[in-house]
Amino acid sequence: MQIRGIREELLEMLLAMGKSQHPCEFLAILKEEEGVVSDLELVPGTISRLESASFSPFMLPLDTHVAGSAHSHPNGVLSPSSADLRFFSSIGRYHLIIGSPYDRRSWKCFTADGTPWAMEVIA
Ligand SMILES: [Zn+2]
Structure with missing residues (x-):
């Protein structure tokens, strides 16, 4: 599945979540629908603590729409x-x-190997 971008409301929600969890981290799984990242799933067993959010890979949803x-x-x-x-x-x-300060420029997208990726924001 080719991903075209991320829905603006979801990006806003992620920024708000970052702010509400600060100074702890949060971690969410992103899901796509028809090529647009449009939903998130909080993973059972997610541990949110200072400087490291982590969870067991065994808790990951088995879902083909995971982006x-x-x-x-x-x-x-x-x-x-x-x-x-x-x-x-x-x-x-x-x-x-x-990242803090969780405004509209406080995020970046990377591919799985860590290469920056210009994720488009779709209103
Ligand atoms: Zn990190």
Whole structure:
């Protein structure tokens, strides 16, 4: 499935979630519908704590509409850590990192190997 972009409302929701969890991280699975990332799923067993959100791969939904993931970096650094890269390659193809101050420019998308990806925002 080719992903064309992310729905604007979902991006707004992710930014709001980052803000509400700050200074902890959150982690969500992104789901696509007809090529647009338009929904998220919070994973049972997600542990949200300072500087590291994590969950067991066994808790991941078995769902073909999984597009990737989104998580926050409360320190505002919009680049994946080495742990992030290991996680990215385990699920989906597109991965958003949301950072403080959680405004419309406080996010970046990466492909599973950590390459920046210009994800389009679809209103
Ligand atoms: Zn991270």
